[in-house]
Each structure stands twice: as C-alpha cells, then as structure tokens.
Amino acid sequence: MHGLPVCNVTHQTRIRNFSIIAHIDHGKSTLADRLLERTGTVSERDMREQLLDSMDLERERGITIKAQTVRIEHRSTDGETYVLNLIDTPGHVDFSYEVSRSLAACEGALLLTDAAQGVQAQTLANAYMAVDAGLEVIPAINKIDLPAADPDKAASEIVSILGGSPDEIIRISAKTGQGVDELLDRLVKDVPAPKGDPDGPLRALVFDSYFDAYRGVVCYIRVVDGQINTGQKLRFMATSETHEAAEIGVMTPKAEPIQTLGSGEVGYLITGVKEIDRIKVGDTVTTAASPAVHPLPGYQEPKPMVFSGLFPTDGDDFENLREALEKLRLNDASLVFEPETSRALGSGFRCGFLGLLHMEIIRERLEREYDLDLVATAPSVAYRVTMPDGTEFLIKSPQDLPDSASRESVSEPYVRAMIITPVEFVGPIMELVTKRRGVVGSMNYLTTERVELDYELPLAEVVFDFFDQLKSRTKGYASLDYEPADYRESDLVKVDILLNGEPVDAFSSIVHRDKAQDYGKSMTSRLRALIPRQLFDVPIQAAIGGRIISRETVKAKRKDVIAKCYGGDVSRKKKLLQRQKEGKKRMKMVGSVEVPQEAFVAALKLDED
Amino acid sequence: MTGLDVDAHVNTSSTYVHIPFCSAVFPYCDFAVVAGADHLADRYANAVVAEIGMSEPLSPLEAIFFGGGTPSHVDPSLLAKILKALSDRHGIAGDAEISLEANPEDFTDVRAVEIQAIGFNRVSFGAQSFDGLVLSALGRRHTGAEIGSSVEAARSSGFASISLDLIFGTPEETEESWARSIGLAIEAEPDHISCYSLTVEPGTPLARWVREGAAAPDPDVQADRYEFADSRLSDAGYPRYEVTNWARPGHECRYNLTVWAQGEFEAYGNGAHRYRHGARSRNVRRLDAYLDRVEVGERPIAGSDLIAGWEHEIDRLFVGLRRSAGVRRGPGVDAFLRSSHGMRLLEADVVEMSDDRLTVIRPLLTDEVHRAVLGLADPGD
Structure with missing residues (x-):
C-alpha cells in the first residue's frame, strides 16, 4: 500500500452528497457530463457523451440502469473547495429500488425538470421518495435553451407539488452550460453536510456493487461514522463475514486508490471477494477490531414484481445461463431466479424482475453480453393462493396454480398508479384504466392544463403493455409511476x-x-399466424380446465418444393436449402411441432380492442 | 417404371450444352440467358467448340442435352457445328439420346426436318400452357394451336421422343384452364411431359412485381394443380418418374436420369454446370466473360465443389430422391432413418422405406426431405 495519497480525510463540512432525479430525456446524463467538465474533473479531451452511462445498452436506450458515482471538487464562490459526490440514479419506473439505494447514500437530491415537458410521474414519485428519506430536494429546470421551453409553467408545477417560491428554482441548460456554475454553488449552499460521528466506530453503507473480472466484487460505499482504512479487517454486519480492505478509493470518475475514507465520504471498496453472493448490497461495513453495535437502517429489499421463464434454445447452454444470471445478479440485487423445468422448453430459470423494462434489459444483456440464445415466456405476476385448509402460498408461474376445485381462492397484487397527463387525455385514460380492471381514485390539478390521476390496478394488467397503451392514447404526453399496494381476491382462471x-x-x-374468452381467442389466432405450416394439421386450442374456449388450425403444409432443378445445377440448390435450414434454427420443437421463439412472448403483444 | 433401372444411369456418358440465346427473356426466368444478342451466336458456337476441345475425352456420348435459352432460336448450322465437335472429341454412341429445347413457334415443318437431319432425335417444347391468357402473361409468343402443329412437325420429321414443358400456378390460370391445358397436352400425344410450378426466383422481374404487391403464387393452389396433373397424366399412361417429369415408359430423359443417378457428366457454355472427377463445377455465367475466357484458351470455370466422402453419400440422396424410384439403401439412408427429422418425415408419410429403397411419396415436400438430408451428420465423425 505504498505510494497511496495519505492526505487527511475531507472534513464533513466540505462534503456534499447528492443525487439527480430526472425523467428519461430530461437531461440528467448531460448535466452530469457538464458538471464533470465545469469542475475540471474530466478534461475536455477525455469527455465523451454520457460518461456515466457505461453500458452500451444505457447509451443506446438513453437511460441509466446502474447507479454510478463520481467525486467532483468544486471551488465555491466562498473561496473554499468542496467535495461533491454525485450518485447517479436510474430514471425508469422499474428501477425505483436502485433509486432508493442511491438516495440512502445522499443528503440532497437535485430534481431536474425539462422546461418543455414539465413534471413527469416518474420524477414526482422519486422526488416524494427523496422527501420521505429526509433529503433536501433542490429543484432545477433544464433545457431552457429549447424554443419550446416554458420554464414558468414548469416552475409553477414544481411549486404546486413541493411548495416554495418559483423564484428560488434555478434555471439551467445542461447542454450549453448556462446556469451550471450557479447550480454548483446552490448545491454547496443547500445540500446539508453529512452529520455522521467521525470518532465513532466505523459504519459504512454498501449502496451498490459490481463485478470486475480482474478484481472481483467492487462495492460502492458511503461512510457514515468513523473512517475506513486500506488494509483494515472489516466485518460485514448482515452476512457476518470478515474481509480485508484490499483497496479503497474514489471515482474521479476513474477509480483512484486512497488510504482512507472518512465519515461522510463516498468511494469504493475491494475486498478480493470473487463470489457473487457473499456481499450484500445494503449491508453495513464496520471494523472487525471495534465493530459498531447497530447496523445502519437497511432499506427495503427489492421485490420482484414480474416473473418470466428464461430457457436456452440449446439445452447445453443451461449451465452457461446459470453463470450469466449469477454474474448479472452481482450488479443487480433485484434480479432473482430459480431453476424451472418446462415440458415444452426443457430446463431453464424462473426469473423475477422489477418490471417489464428490467426483464427486457436482462434478456438483452444475456443475449448480447453472454451470447445466449433464449426463449422467454410471457410475463406473470405472483399470485397468492388460499387452500381450503387455510394454508396460503405464492405462485410465480401459471403452471403452479391448483385447479379451481382444489383451491379456496386466489388473490392478485394491486398497485397504486400515478399518471400525470394533459387534461384533454383524461377520458381516454379512464377508458383504458377501466378496461384494465382499474379502480379510479383521485384527480389533482397540477396546473389548469395538467392533472395527476391516482388509480388502483391489478399489477398483471399493468405489466402487459399498459405503458405502451397509455402512451399511444395520450400521444406520448402521459407519464406513469406505480408502487405495490396490496393483494385482492379476484375471479382468476388459468387459460391453457x-x-x-x-x-x-x-x-x-x-x-x-x-x-378469458377474449384472451383465448386472441392467443389462438396469434399463434396460428406465428406457427409455420407443418407436415400435418396442427390444432391450436385455448382451454380452461378441460373446456375448450377457442380453436384454430394451422393447415398442413402441402407444397415445399422448388420445382425447377434443371440439369446439373445441384450445388446452387443445395446452398439455398442449407440457408433455409440455418434459418430454422430459431425454432423450438414442442412435441412434434416446430414453434418459433417469438411465439412464446406472443401474449405480450395482445392487441387492445 | 418397370424395366427402368434408374441407378444404372450412373454410368451413362452424358453432356449438357448451353445455348443462351432467346428471342425474349421471360419475366420468371433466372437462367443464364440473353435476348437481342443473336449477332454473337457464331462467336459463341466457336467458343463452345473450343471449350469442347479443351475438355478431357469421355467414352462415346449416350445422352446429349442442348438447353438454354432456346437452342431452336439459333441457326441449325451452329448446332451442327457443336454436335460435330462433340463427336470429334468424345464420339457419339449409335443409340444416343440427342435432345434440344425448342420454342413451338420456331418448329416449322422445314426447321423440324433440318434439326432432325443434324442428328437430334428428342425435342422438348417450352409449351408452358395452351391458354392464351396465361401465355401472354408469361410473355410467350406462341399460341396453343402452334403447340399442336409443332408436335406434329416433330413427329412427322422423325423425332423419336417429344416432350412438352408446362407451367402451373400463374395468377392468370384457373382450375379450368389448367385442366384444359393438361387435356390438350395429352391429346397432342407427346412421349414426355414436364410440369413446373411458377416460382418466384430472386432477381427476376416476377420477384420485383411480387415485392411491389403483385399476387405471389399460392402454394395450396399450386398443390391442387400438381396433384390434378399427376393423376391425369398417370391415368393417360404417363407415370411420374421424377418430381416434375412424367413419361411413357422408355421415354424418360436419359440426360436427366444421369444427373439424378449421381452420374458424372460434362457441360459446355456460359453458366453450365458439370459433375466431373468427383467435383461439381460451374462455368462463368456472363456471356461476355465466357467468350473472353474461352477465346484466350482458358477453361471458363467459375467455381468448383469437391463431392467426397460423406458428402458424396449425401449428394447421392440429394439428387436421387427427386426420382419416384428414390434411392437404394446405404449409409446415408441409414442415417436418415435414425435422424429425428427423418423419423418425423417417415411418420408423416412424406417418405417411405420399401424394397430397400427410400422414396419420397409426397413429392411436393421434396425440399423438406432435402433439408433433412443436408442435416445428416457423418456417423463416422
């Protein structure tokens, strides 16, 4: 550990820890880039767009999935230099769990609102979360350089939600840099300094972690009390494991090793642990020599809301899939999975996700980063089954639902949904919500033109394309956020x-x-269109229990021959057929029927109406 | 099929000659053809003669097939020149089948006599249809009546074997017009009939039309038409001996039988395919490139695939299963019967195993069988 900077730890009065809360596209990543640039944290030469979104997927989709952290040094107008730790947060409804983890490491949150689009449900939900966590929320209006910007309107929306005065709201353009320096000063002024006990026993919160192929598990930590030193023996309070602090450091945004992190500071910790499950995000780190008595208040465990089966197309890839899932889980504590066997699809995993986007992202990462060819089944939620003897259990897969004769009742999870929309779309939204078995709650005007609607809906109705439907009925203007409510008994049936x-x-x-009837009809007709003609007629039926509710038939293929095969042109024909054969690899044999992989997610795309 | 030993044709000495010239290029055609290039015909014939001179001698030829293009479109003296070169190089057996493809409108009484006199004894007419609507949609210049008179001309000038090519599944065709075409074809009393379904070949005008919204051939309608033809033709004394070919016994096309028996054969002309010395090879497709190569004394080969070991066995099944007689048992057939794809095809009565031969009994699904064959792994690996 020679050569590490043994400088004094930064005094808490000079530390500001904050997150940025923003809706997708409201400019969070651009602002983060600008902050790094304005403070000289990253030279212009090293600057690339969306520096903090390191995953390809994040850059492509313009969203943040993983929290990141960066240490910024800012010389304020008061002449002092402050350490600002920016703890980045994801901006999608599925990742509110990640948001809560990031918020737990901060004292302040910057609420960024697009001057043209105004407040969105997602941002609002996260802002409420920040307020609930006791954070100082500093509103800012971004993109004031846009021609369509209406910062006054955005300001009045913010005031109607958070209170305060419109004049206090800082107005910036992350793109041009306008107002960014004032914003930095505002952060120094308004974000409270950390108030941990620098002399107490060490308590540091593991608020995130990721797996590095060379270094093993890298934890992001926020030191609350005491200090952490390189080489120290550490105790992880939840897992009761002891590890050495092989390396600690700060992100600038490159990892820079240092000797000590003091209370209030944010940095990383490497212990040499390579195994995925041994470090738990949310755990409290203390010293083995003089441990703290109580851990920091943990935040709630992430609860998967949506479940889907993931099966490798090639059965030999089962172990590879397991390894890949284990690696992904290291960076994503909200991902859960257990082995599942399907008669149709063989061995795979039942996976739990925070939402549909999370599910899509995991699947895409498995396919891209781990080169797996997967079949995903239609998403489901967890149902609660009550048996006649009173026992209750959760089922995460439709296959596990006992038949109606042997069960007492089934309950399904409901969510409280918040939708923010221009007034003119209230009608179409009510119609959609009613169709999805929603219960209308309250309606609050944010301004004369925009309202916040509150509903209670079965989660199962939300996870299937509800968001897409909402977007299409409101020309993309409505935004949605939801949180779990309770379980309610419903008249549910299993359609086979x-x-x-x-x-x-x-x-x-x-x-x-x-x-059920509509669902069965639409599934059978969709499958009829998706399943290619086979050597024999293939009936497709939908059934409840033993009762058939709809039927379609894929007629047998009668002709599959390229009649022209003159003379010697054998090679060309062989090559053509060989190519067709390759194309068939994305088929899965189900019994004696060839089923294309897309068919398994057909239910996802059921047409409305 | 009695008396026809299809496998024996593996030893037939055989050659193909490509004549690319046409009066017009039809919108569904994807062969190596040219229209409006008749001024090159002389040069081309000389090039083919030169190419023949560069090839290794075979035993006297027992089957010669002039395809195209339209061999009947060029001056018969050019065909004679090429035949003479073949004879000089390889010799021609006394009972050889010497076949050419012809457009009905080219086959006047005079022309028929001329061509027969050169030595041709088999003619295959691109009749396509007896229905005027279908013929004009296909861009053909002959009429239904002309087909009858050209068959007459061929017969009276002494052709020993006459074949008609028909095409089915065009958008203009109806159930009735197809039945009528088949009926008239049988009435013309040819010795051999081929029926091809209209297929949309990439790169043809037809493919472009379909892409732009024209109706693509309906596979079920085509299946109906095929099955109708198959039953009418067998009833009329033309049993099917290959997916698309029906013949009076003894009139099966010997050149094609050689190909399907995996026999080796030579080929000349632009875009021609051959199977020699264990390799399937092909000539350059463009006419100008072909001429350039041959005229500087180079063989005009564009590419070659060696067919050896397990691939040779797969290839035997690939070509042989097009025949009604199928293929005799061998390691490939055994592998097929063991494969899951093969078993499914057996179960669905697409193929059958009897008398130690594997045959395709639903010929319209031949491509499906072919895909299964191409997927067979070498049991020795």
Missing part, C-alpha cells in the same frame, strides 16, 4: 394452450374470468 392436443406449459396464463 394446447398444440396438437398437448397442453404447452410455457403458454399457460392466468387471466380474469371475464377476459
């Missing part, structure tokens, strides 16, 4: 799909009885 007379477990779905 039979191919060639055989039920295909991967196609089963739990739906409300009133919707």
Whole structure:
C-alpha cells in the first residue's frame, strides 16, 4: 500500500452528497457530463457523451440502469473547495429500488425538470421518495435553451407539488452550460453536510456493487461514522463475514486508490471477494477490531414484481445461463431466479424482475453480453393462493396454480398508479384504466392544463403493455409511476394452450374470468399466424380446465418444393436449402411441432380492442 | 417404371450444352440467358467448340442435352457445328439420346426436318400452357394451336421422343384452364411431359412485381394443380418418374436420369454446370466473360465443389430422391432413418422405406426431405 495519497480525510463540512432525479430525456446524463467538465474533473479531451452511462445498452436506450458515482471538487464562490459526490440514479419506473439505494447514500437530491415537458410521474414519485428519506430536494429546470421551453409553467408545477417560491428554482441548460456554475454553488449552499460521528466506530453503507473480472466484487460505499482504512479487517454486519480492505478509493470518475475514507465520504471498496453472493448490497461495513453495535437502517429489499421463464434454445447452454444470471445478479440485487423445468422448453430459470423494462434489459444483456440464445415466456405476476385448509402460498408461474376445485381462492397484487397527463387525455385514460380492471381514485390539478390521476390496478394488467397503451392514447404526453399496494381476491382462471392436443406449459396464463374468452381467442389466432405450416394439421386450442374456449388450425403444409432443378445445377440448390435450414434454427420443437421463439412472448403483444 | 433401372444411369456418358440465346427473356426466368444478342451466336458456337476441345475425352456420348435459352432460336448450322465437335472429341454412341429445347413457334415443318437431319432425335417444347391468357402473361409468343402443329412437325420429321414443358400456378390460370391445358397436352400425344410450378426466383422481374404487391403464387393452389396433373397424366399412361417429369415408359430423359443417378457428366457454355472427377463445377455465367475466357484458351470455370466422402453419400440422396424410384439403401439412408427429422418425415408419410429403397411419396415436400438430408451428420465423425 505504498505510494497511496495519505492526505487527511475531507472534513464533513466540505462534503456534499447528492443525487439527480430526472425523467428519461430530461437531461440528467448531460448535466452530469457538464458538471464533470465545469469542475475540471474530466478534461475536455477525455469527455465523451454520457460518461456515466457505461453500458452500451444505457447509451443506446438513453437511460441509466446502474447507479454510478463520481467525486467532483468544486471551488465555491466562498473561496473554499468542496467535495461533491454525485450518485447517479436510474430514471425508469422499474428501477425505483436502485433509486432508493442511491438516495440512502445522499443528503440532497437535485430534481431536474425539462422546461418543455414539465413534471413527469416518474420524477414526482422519486422526488416524494427523496422527501420521505429526509433529503433536501433542490429543484432545477433544464433545457431552457429549447424554443419550446416554458420554464414558468414548469416552475409553477414544481411549486404546486413541493411548495416554495418559483423564484428560488434555478434555471439551467445542461447542454450549453448556462446556469451550471450557479447550480454548483446552490448545491454547496443547500445540500446539508453529512452529520455522521467521525470518532465513532466505523459504519459504512454498501449502496451498490459490481463485478470486475480482474478484481472481483467492487462495492460502492458511503461512510457514515468513523473512517475506513486500506488494509483494515472489516466485518460485514448482515452476512457476518470478515474481509480485508484490499483497496479503497474514489471515482474521479476513474477509480483512484486512497488510504482512507472518512465519515461522510463516498468511494469504493475491494475486498478480493470473487463470489457473487457473499456481499450484500445494503449491508453495513464496520471494523472487525471495534465493530459498531447497530447496523445502519437497511432499506427495503427489492421485490420482484414480474416473473418470466428464461430457457436456452440449446439445452447445453443451461449451465452457461446459470453463470450469466449469477454474474448479472452481482450488479443487480433485484434480479432473482430459480431453476424451472418446462415440458415444452426443457430446463431453464424462473426469473423475477422489477418490471417489464428490467426483464427486457436482462434478456438483452444475456443475449448480447453472454451470447445466449433464449426463449422467454410471457410475463406473470405472483399470485397468492388460499387452500381450503387455510394454508396460503405464492405462485410465480401459471403452471403452479391448483385447479379451481382444489383451491379456496386466489388473490392478485394491486398497485397504486400515478399518471400525470394533459387534461384533454383524461377520458381516454379512464377508458383504458377501466378496461384494465382499474379502480379510479383521485384527480389533482397540477396546473389548469395538467392533472395527476391516482388509480388502483391489478399489477398483471399493468405489466402487459399498459405503458405502451397509455402512451399511444395520450400521444406520448402521459407519464406513469406505480408502487405495490396490496393483494385482492379476484375471479382468476388459468387459460391453457394446447398444440396438437398437448397442453404447452410455457403458454399457460392466468387471466380474469371475464377476459378469458377474449384472451383465448386472441392467443389462438396469434399463434396460428406465428406457427409455420407443418407436415400435418396442427390444432391450436385455448382451454380452461378441460373446456375448450377457442380453436384454430394451422393447415398442413402441402407444397415445399422448388420445382425447377434443371440439369446439373445441384450445388446452387443445395446452398439455398442449407440457408433455409440455418434459418430454422430459431425454432423450438414442442412435441412434434416446430414453434418459433417469438411465439412464446406472443401474449405480450395482445392487441387492445 | 418397370424395366427402368434408374441407378444404372450412373454410368451413362452424358453432356449438357448451353445455348443462351432467346428471342425474349421471360419475366420468371433466372437462367443464364440473353435476348437481342443473336449477332454473337457464331462467336459463341466457336467458343463452345473450343471449350469442347479443351475438355478431357469421355467414352462415346449416350445422352446429349442442348438447353438454354432456346437452342431452336439459333441457326441449325451452329448446332451442327457443336454436335460435330462433340463427336470429334468424345464420339457419339449409335443409340444416343440427342435432345434440344425448342420454342413451338420456331418448329416449322422445314426447321423440324433440318434439326432432325443434324442428328437430334428428342425435342422438348417450352409449351408452358395452351391458354392464351396465361401465355401472354408469361410473355410467350406462341399460341396453343402452334403447340399442336409443332408436335406434329416433330413427329412427322422423325423425332423419336417429344416432350412438352408446362407451367402451373400463374395468377392468370384457373382450375379450368389448367385442366384444359393438361387435356390438350395429352391429346397432342407427346412421349414426355414436364410440369413446373411458377416460382418466384430472386432477381427476376416476377420477384420485383411480387415485392411491389403483385399476387405471389399460392402454394395450396399450386398443390391442387400438381396433384390434378399427376393423376391425369398417370391415368393417360404417363407415370411420374421424377418430381416434375412424367413419361411413357422408355421415354424418360436419359440426360436427366444421369444427373439424378449421381452420374458424372460434362457441360459446355456460359453458366453450365458439370459433375466431373468427383467435383461439381460451374462455368462463368456472363456471356461476355465466357467468350473472353474461352477465346484466350482458358477453361471458363467459375467455381468448383469437391463431392467426397460423406458428402458424396449425401449428394447421392440429394439428387436421387427427386426420382419416384428414390434411392437404394446405404449409409446415408441409414442415417436418415435414425435422424429425428427423418423419423418425423417417415411418420408423416412424406417418405417411405420399401424394397430397400427410400422414396419420397409426397413429392411436393421434396425440399423438406432435402433439408433433412443436408442435416445428416457423418456417423463416422
């Protein structure tokens, strides 16, 4: 550990820890880039767009999935130099758990609102979360350089939600840099300094972690009390494991090792632990020599809301899939999975996700980063089943639902949804919500033109394309956020799909009885369009229990021949057929029927109306 | 099929000659053809003669096939020149089948006599249809009546074997017009009939039309038409001996039988394919490139695939399964019967195993069988 800077730790009065809360596209990543640039943290030469979004997927989709952290030094107008730790947060409804973790490491939150679009449900929900966590919320209006900007309107929306005065709201353009220096000063002035006990026993919060192929598990920590030193023996209070602080450091944004992190500081910790499960995000780190008595208040465990089966197309990839999931879970504590066997799809995993976007992202990462070819089944939620003897259990897969004769009742999870929309779309939204079995709650005007609507809806109705439907009915103007409410008893049935007379477990779905008929019809007709003609007629049926509710047939293929094969042109024909054969690899044999992989997520795209 | 030993043709000495010239290029055609280049015909014939001179001698030829293009479109003296070169190089067996493709409108009484006199004894007419609407949609210049008179001309000038090519599944065709075409074809009393379905070949005008919204051929309608033709033709004394070919016994096309028996054969002309010395090779497709190569004394080969070991066995099944007689048992057939794809095809009655031969009994699904064959792994690996 020679050569590390043994400088004094920064005094808490000079530290400001904050997050930025913003809706997708409201300019969070651009602002982060600008902050790094204005403070000289990153030279212009090293600057690239969206520096903090390091995953390809994040840059492509313009969203932040993983929290990141960066240490910025800012010389304020008061002549003092402050350490600002920016703890980046994701900006999508699925990742509110990650947001809560980031907020737990901060004293302040910058609420960034697009001057043209105004406050969005997502941002509002996160702002409420920040207020609940006791953070100082500093509103700022971004993109004031846009021609369509209406900062006064955005300001009045913010005031109607958070109170205060419109004049206090700072107005910036992250793109041009206008107002960014004032913003830095505002952060120094308004974000409270950390108030931990520098002399107490060490308590540091692990607020995130990621896996590095060379260094093992890298934890992001926020020191609350005491200090942490390189080489120290550490105790992780929840897992009761002891590890050495092999390296600690700060992100500038490159990892820079240092000797000591003092109370109030944010940095990283490497212990040499390589195994995925041994470090728990949310744990409190203390010293083995003089441990703290109580851990820091943990924040709530992430609860997966949506479940889907992931199956490798090639059965030999099962172990590779397990390894890949384990690696992803290291960076994503909210991902859960357990082995699942499907008669149709073989061995795979039942995976729990925070939401549909999370599910999509995990699947895409598995395919891209781990080169796996996967079949995903339609998403489901966790249902609570009550048996006649009073026992209760949760099922995460439609296959596990006991038949109606043997169960007492089934409950499904409901969510409280908040939708912010221009007034003119209230009608279409009410219609959609009613269709999705929603219960209308309150309606609050944010301004004369925009309202906040509160509803209670079954989660199952929200996870299927609700967001897409909402967007299309409101020309993209409405925004949505939701949080789990409670379980409510519902008249639910399992709709099975039979191919060639055989039920295909991967196609089963739990739906409300009133919707079963429509669902069955739409599934069978969709599958008829997706399943190519085979050597024999393939009946596709939807059934509840033993009762068939709809039926379609894929007629047998009669002609599959390129008739012209003159003379010696054998090679060309062989090559053509060889190519067709390659194309068939994305088919899965279900019994004797070839089913394309897209068919398994067909339920996702059920048409409205 | 009695008396026809299809596998024996593996030893037939055979060659193909490509004549690319046409009066017009039809919108569905993807062969190596040119229209409006008749001024090159002389040069081309000389090039083919030169190419023949560069090839290794075969035993006297028992089957010669002039395809195209339209061999009947060029001056018969050019065909004669090429035949003479073949004879000089390889010799021609006394009972050889010497075949050419012809447009009905080219086959006047005079022309028929001329061509027969050169030595041709088999003619295959690109009749396509007896229906005027279908013919004009296909861009053909002959009429239904002309087909009958050209068959007459060929017959009276002494052709030993006459074939008609028909095409089905065009958008203009109806169930009735197809039935009528088949009926008239049988009435013309040819010795051999080929029926091809209209296929949309990439790069043809037809492919472009379909892309732009024209109706693509409906596979179920085409299946109906095929099955109708198959039953009418067998009833009329033309059993099917290959996916698209029906013949009176003894009139099966010997050149094609050689190809399907995996026999080696030579080929000349632009875009021509051959199978020699264990390799399937092809000539350059463009006419100008072909001429340039041959005229500087180079063989005009564009590419070659060696067919050896397990691939040779797969290839035997690939070509042989097009025949109604199928293929005799061998390691490839055994692998097929063991494969899951093969088993599914057996179960669905697409193929059958009897008398130690594997045959395709639903010929319209031949491509599906072919894909299964191409997927067979070498049991020795």
